[in-house]
Amino acid sequence: MSYYHTIVNAKASGAPLIAVLIDPDKLTLAEVPAFMNKVSQTAIAVILVGGSTVAAGITEPLVAAIKQHTTKPVVLFPGDVGQLTNKADGLLFLMLLSGRNPEYLIDQQVASVPFLREASLEVVSTGYILLDGGKETATMQVTHTTPIPFTEINRIKDTAKAGEFMGNKLMYLEAGSGALHPVPVEVIREVKQDLTIPIIVGGGIRTEKALLDTIKSGADMIVIGTAFEEDETFFEVLQNITIAK
């Protein structure tokens, strides 16, 4: 099935999807079998692959190795055009709406077209809103953009709604990889009420409480990366919770 429809169905059912983010800079090919064995024992439904700074050429063999261990959709979450590979199933076709850097609003997207025209990836237009999770992140450094503070709720809502009006099919609220503070419940609730498209939330979710709060606030897909990188026992947290809003 289309990964986009899997997310739309999750929104309709009220049971959000959990996605693991695998950073090609951090997981080696040799570590893939054991890591994917842990993934397979959890309710993780989507595997995202990407990073803000990934060396060219390493994403493709990693995705190929991941695919050998799962039938779940493997979706690219790329920081740049160099991370594209047709070995994945889908692509979050990101535009960085919180920033004002044309490189991440249109240039990377245009540069990806010669590849995507020949590829069979499921391409889904995704607004990407970087929020201030209390720590300078790699994404801020790479994109030379400033995140929006959690307190600027109207600006966050207007940015997300503008993305929906411009045709985004998904909206990603990002506190930043390894954020000190995940996206607050109130921010997710307010954006959710205002949009018709599914909402993805990630950044700094590393405790059971943070995960449960994010689920309850209405996120349709929740992305967790650092918690698994730093402590693989976080997989057990996932096994023990009920994923329903």
Ligand SMILES: CC(C)=CCC/C(C)=C/CC/C(C)=C/CC/C(C)=C/COP(=O)(O)OP(=O)(O)O
């Ligand atoms: C459409 C195409 C081809 C590319 C989109 C390019 C855009 C707009 C990217 C948005 C900005 C960006 C750099 C996003 C990166 C998203 C990501 C995978 C973040 C994860 O960051 P980590 O690499 O985990 O950071 P750390 O290394 O600090 O943990």
Ligand SMILES: O=P(O)(O)OC[C@@H](O)CO
């Ligand atoms: O690594 P963490 O903090 O889980 O964040 C996941 C993702 O939203 C980062 O782009």
Ligand SMILES: [Mg+2]
């Ligand atoms: Mg990271």
